[in-house]
Amino acid sequence: MHRFANPARFTRIADRVLPFAGFGAVAALGIGFYLALFVAPADYQQGETVRIMYVHVPSAWMALFIYVAMAVASAAALIWRHPLADVAAKASSPIGAGFAFLTLVTGSLWGRPMWGTWWEWDGRLTSMLILFFLYLGHMALMHAFEDQQRGYRAAAVLALVGVINVPIIKFSVDWWATLHQPASVLRLDGPTIHSSMLWPLLITALGFKLYFVTLVLLRMKSELIAARLRALDLARLKAS
């Protein structure tokens, strides 16, 4: 992994990947949302309201995925002192927070017409709210210290501690009686969602994933440039 630690090499690879990820994201989101809004059928129980799923579910998947990725990067930073891992974690958390927020908002808008409530303190909703707060805490710790290295260290510890919440979110609907439904896609006996709705969902999910890749690479690149500028400023100050 340390082969990719060199910022110049990372930037070269990122520049190679970015166009594919960017165009892929636009294409998958375009096709996915077209299928979701115009082609996919209405649900037999929920009617047209089911279309909120095509934003809600991929956002929730991304919020969980990004947190796990951030925790892995934080472990790499703490244990192997991988210099780019901290940058990756710093670049990821605001994006993850955005997806967690989107999950909560779309879930609330979906809950009102279907369940009859904007919010209930059940296992799934509460653990998802905690994930959102963990992201906010990670962002706050990142910027809480004058010395960026100390910020990296503190935020990495929080990211690792918070990863315990990820399996709790996933299995909350199985462990406890909740208002939220159990899993429809990622379950042992296969999806309980009809293929005419599953395909649009998977294509939108791919679009969300590629959108994240694009965004995180751009943010990492700009973070590396900012660090370089800070170093140059410092060197000039010392010289004068």
Add this chain to the structure above:
Amino acid sequence: MSLTRKRRRLYIVLAALLVFGGATALVLTALDENLDHFRSPKDLIAEPPAPERGIRLGGLVEEGSVERSADGLTVNFRVTDLTESVSVTYVGILPDLFREGQGVITLGNMRADGTFAAREVLAKHDENYMPREVVDALKASGNWRHGEELSQ
């Protein structure tokens, strides 16, 4: 044999995760059913709560049990877990998904006569997503099963 610093940090991180994960698992096990959002009719009959205490009762709306009264707002129905059932009275507007055989969660309290006075009724929906034509086809071929698995 001495450990390299990287090895040592790896073990520290793994041990910390294990301890913290274990502690979380113990706390969640201890809290157990307190983390449930609602209780089933069986639970309520086994341990009746104090009448003044607000609780959530969840289960399926029993087939053929829904009675609407003349004022158009009061509804009587039974909530069942397919073993036991509890009579529920509710005055107000029901969610769109409310129907016989549907999962619901009702917030209210037990009356002295063993019936449940609900002040809020929420509808649950299950994990099945299908277009209407597929449901019709399943019904026509006799393969349709509704409300078979109980939302605990």
